[in-house]
Amino acid sequence: MNIKITLPDQSVREFPKGSSPMDVAKSISEGLARNVLAAKVDGEIQDLNRPLEQDAQVTLLTWNDADGKNTMWHSSAHLMAEALEFYYPTVKFWVGPPVENGFYYDVDFGGIAFSADDLKKIEDKMAELAKQGNPYVRKEMSKADAIQYFTERNDPYKLDLLSNLEDGKITFYTQGNFTDLCRGPHIPNTSHIKAIKLTNVAGAYWKNDSNNPMLTRIYGITFPKKSELEAYLTMVEEAKKRDHRKIGKEMEIFTFDDDVGPGLPLWLPNGGVLIEELERLAKKTEAVAGYKRVRTPHLAKESMYLTSGHLPYYADSMYPPMEFEGEKYYLKAMNCPHHHKIFKEMNLSYRDLPLRLAEYGTCYRYEQSGELFGLMRVRQLQMNDAHIYCTKEQFADEFNAVNDMYLKYFRIFGIEKYVMRFSTHEPSKLGQKYVDNAALWLETEDMVRNVLIESKIPYVEVADEGAFYGPKIDVQVWSAIGREFTLATNQVDFAVPARFGLTFRNAKNEMETPICIHRAPLGTHERFIGFLIEHYAGNFPLWLAPEQIAILPISDKFNGYAKKVLQVLINSDLRGLVDDRDEKIGKKIRDAEMKKIPYMLIIGEKEEQENSVSVRQHGKGDQGSLLVQEFVDKMQAEIKALLSV
RNA sequence: GCCGAUGUAGCUCAGUUGGUCAGAGCUACUGAUUUGUAAUCAGUAGGUCGGGGGUUCGAAUCCCUCCAUCGGCUCCA
Structure with missing residues (x-):
């Protein structure tokens, strides 16, 4: 007997009853079968090997889907737990969900010291376990059996979770040597996890309640490709450069x-x-x-x-x-x-x-x-x-x-x-x-x-x-x-x-x-x-920039003219400064660029004679020459435009 | 408030197992240079190594404590 599977493009394919989403993936392409992480069946995310018993809408989820990512990160949390249990057999686990950038697991180390220095060995063990390609195996269990299982293991956390679960809906997942109470779903096997970074260890109150004892929360993130991890780490580094505390200090705000x-x-x-x-x-x-x-x-x-x-x-x-x-x-x-x-x-x-x-x-x-x-x-x-x-x-x-x-x-x-x-x-x-x-x-x-x-x-x-x-x-x-x-x-x-x-x-x-x-x-x-x-990123629009215009004389011969230009700017409600240090123009430009000043006016003999300024824009380079008044008009027009939207 | 980490010149950072380890670059100041679109050269100055206690012949380095910051948790009128 066949069932009808409707794919996201509304195409319908027939499969024998009891086929799995993985079978659906295989029927589409080998590449998809290799990359698929989970499936959404009639709106519910499921394991790829769960049999399909009736007609259904099926979406195959990969790393490119948020739900696919989350499934892999959830599975990664289990992998991390396996590695933790390897080194610390007595630890107890609370919950390990996916989050915006990765996953965490809350762990009770029972007094064993654990710090960021210990993350590396866990990471390495995870990589080793991931390579084994162990499948995530789902198993249903009665509530009574589950309670017995965790009572024997003296695990108050999982017993607490169980107390809120209905009999008949209790499932366990096992991969390698680690078994956890878990609703799932999970990726087919650990081999999808190709790049691993444990990012952080922090305290977190049990059940998010500050009256409760604190567990150790370990954060991590995983990727299906090493290059994606590298890109992620680069992005984190870039983000640090824009941190308002760093720029606030650099720009003296x-x-x-x-x-x-x-x-x-x-x-x-x-x-x-x-x-x-x-x-x-x-x-x-x-x-x-x-x-x-x-x-x-x-x-x-x-x-x-x-x-x-x-x-x-x-x-x-x-x-x-x-x-x-x-x-x-x-x-x-x-x-x-x-x-x-x-x-x-x-x-x-x-x-x-x-x-x-x-x-x-x-x-x-x-x-x-x-x-x-x-x-x-x-x-x-x-x-x-x-x-x-x-x-x-x-x-x-x-x-x-x-x-x-x-x-x-x-x-x-x-x-x-x-x-x-x-x-x-x-x-x-x-x-x-x-x-x-x-x-x-x-x-x-x-x-x-x-x-x-x-x-x-x-x-x-x-x-x-x-x-x-x-x-x-x-x-x-x-x-x-x-x-x-x-x-x-x-x-x-x-x-x-x-x-x-x-x-x-x-x-x-x-x-x-x-x-x-x-x-x-x-x-x-x-x-x-x-x-x-x-x-x-500190590059404020002109109207807001603390210093709007840096006037940079070529040599101290032109400091006098520079100060005259500055007076014109100030009288026109513009903010400027004259860099009259005894430095070469390249240095003055570099410093003004580093200070993210929107405009630089380079002035020398030619400008003084013409009553003009040579305009350089932050991040954009030389913009040619303007008469001083033309420049003032341009600045005022730009500010007006920025504010009247 | 809780868990963990960090704290060395204005800034960014070196300082190996406690013994010329108090350093570098930038900044600042002084002098030389008079410069045309992202770093001219030289010199000088600058630190109770977060504060306080302790261990030691000797502490930036080890221990305790307080403070601050960072990553989270809790909180956010």
Whole structure:
């Protein structure tokens, strides 16, 4: 009896019942049969040797498919476990899944020391085992037998996994001398794993819960070809060169100092320019969008954070209070309560709404020491913050306007890859993690979801990630080196305005509580500049570049003319410098190129006589000569073009 | 906060088993050179080897501890 197998191109082939996906692969080509790693059968990923019992849609997965990669990496985790067990027979294993770049396995070494130095021998053993080409053999087992198996082996981790599994669905996989409880699927045999790199060893809490003991997590990555591993390692090296911490130091943008304290960045003059330019852009954009600017103190009394409700939720991550005059004062970790106080003071009617209060507010958050990370996670941050107070009827328009502002910024900065994460609440945590008002949560989440759908904004919805006062949207972006950032945030607050007793007079002369939108399209200066450094690899667009133009006299005879040119630039709102060191022009050019200065003006006798400059562009070389005024016009036109998109 | 690693001039790094091991290049400064599109030459200066304790005749090197950073975990209003 035959079954009909439909392939991705919609072609249909017949096979005897009980044929395997591998048989399908063989029928297509020998090469495919050699390279295929797993199969997707009616949407489910399976081993290649599982018999097909009925008509099915079959996609054969290779290294070029994400699912194929993941299958191989999952199998690689098993291979690593086999190698670990060879050297450390007493270790116990938790789980070993594939991840974005490779795989890991969580291991309990039971007190045996294991460090990065030990990775090499595991790697070598893996390579040796991989060459044996051992098949991954699937075996079904009853729950009772599985429990007995792991009880005999005294393995609390696998017993814990078993406790959540249903009888009749329990499978084991064996390759070589290693057997593991595993749902699969796996690649046919270990010989597909041709290049192996164990990248990292780190601690990881069991079940990702910080109350649990810590296991040793070993990360690795494998490839079907040695050349792909080499390419991957090269890419990692390239990524390191773009790291904002490295470029930030080289370009003198920011620094940290032990005496100032961890997570407290010092902005050097070049960083100061970046901040000034970003703020100029934000303030202009917000002014056009009808925002009003306010300024508020860096600290406030405990009572305000009790009113806002932040303190019970976030006391651990706020700096401890200062106590004086019998009062506790906290450094602010957020600007909203201060802004709420301003709203309250303003005594508004519906005619005054929406009210949009903006501030580049400086906040302090006591992030755990292990979380600090360059400019990305710091303890002092300055937010592109604003709070929009509006009526329910105005909500959709306001929310949309905020999203439009995001998109405008994305265009200016050339951010093409982004995802909006829509975070909602978890009903069982009302009253703990979330303010206890089920109806309002659902109503507000619907409002946000509807806006997202109606305006066709791509988003993913994640449960149990909301702020305590309402649902939120986080904008995830990726820097050029693949690092993921939560850049912007857009949050709905239906709870805190009421806690502050914020009201406006509506058209019926009744008092009504406004909805508040918290939004920060440019996130914080710290994280945004960190992102931009990696995004541009330090090659900032002209308008943003800390030094825009380096004037390089051929010899000190032309320093006078160079300084005159500089004055013209400064008077035209351009930033420049004169390199009047006693160096040859080649050296000056090299240094300016290394500093990633967008334009260099080489000047000598000819230029001085003509009142011109010889223009060189960073990374592009000689661009010919222009009169000084022509060059200024060109710069101003370029900046205007970059900002008006 | 937890697990692991790292910490030598402003920067990037050498310093083998504890004994002229406190070094190099770049930067800076001084002098010579007066230069045409990615490194001119020479000289000078610069470090309690992250801080503190300990072992030793002797510690950058071994041990303890604290701090910071890095890779993860947890967390992120």
